[in-house]
Amino acid sequence: MNPNLQKPGEKYIQGEWQQDSVPAQKRLVAYSLYTLKFSCDSFFVKISSYSKVNYGADTCMNSGHWAEYIRGTYSQKQDTLHLKGQFCNADGSYKDEKGCFRSGDYEEFFKVKHPADSVIQFLSTSNVIPINAHLIKRTSCVPKPL
Numbered sequence: 346m347n348p349n350l351q352k353p354g355e356k357y358i359q360g361e362w363q364q365d366s367v368p369a370q371k372r373l374v375a376y377s378l379y380t381l382k383f384s385c386d387s388f389f390v391k392i393s394s395y396s397k398v399n400y401g402a403d404t405c406m407n408s409g410h411w412a413e414y415i416r417g418t419y420s421q422k423q424d425t426l427h428l429k430g431q432f433c434n435a436d437g438s439y440k441d442e443k444g445c446f447r448s449g450d451y452e453e454f455f456k457v458k459h460p461a462d463s464v465i466q467f468l469s470t471s472n473v474i475p476i477n478a479h480l481i482k483r484t485s486c487v488p489k490p491l
Contacts, residue, residue: 352386352490355421359383359455362465362478374398379467379476383419386488388428389437390454392417405445406439415451416442426455 347349375396382389392413399406415439417430432442432448442448454468456477464482 349491351486353486353488354383354419356486357459358426358465359385360419360483361481363481364476364478367397367474376474379478380481381467381476383485385488386418386420388415388419390428390431391435411446413446417451421457424456424458425473426457426475428453428455438472 360383362379362381364474367373367376369380370376373396375394377392377394380391380393392415394411394413396406396409399409405411410481412435414433414435414437415428416433417428417432419426419428423429429452431440432446432451440448454470456470458466458468460466465478467476467478467481469476
């Protein structure tokens, strides 16, 4: 049986987190900055990507800057955070597979370091650049019906 309410999730991660820069950002040809929102056991991520090289149609690349969005649920075991969801539009609605960039399923594992109450580091198992984020807004979980 599926539960009828959201799970509470991890208390320390509830809220909105933002990455402002990446190491050696000015020397990179391409990089991405993350904004992550966690609410109970759910997440919503905005990936703002920047590129000095045009890899595709400019209607998608928008002169070297574009955004992708992901929503889903997460779980944590020890220091590993598992995000599982789908690429979506900015409003959280279903993303058409014929649109720009990635669509469909998203799954990622991160090692999480939480050195301070308002600072968090996500170390991806598939990317060498860490996501160093600071707290923008703290929230608390109010489980919603599913």
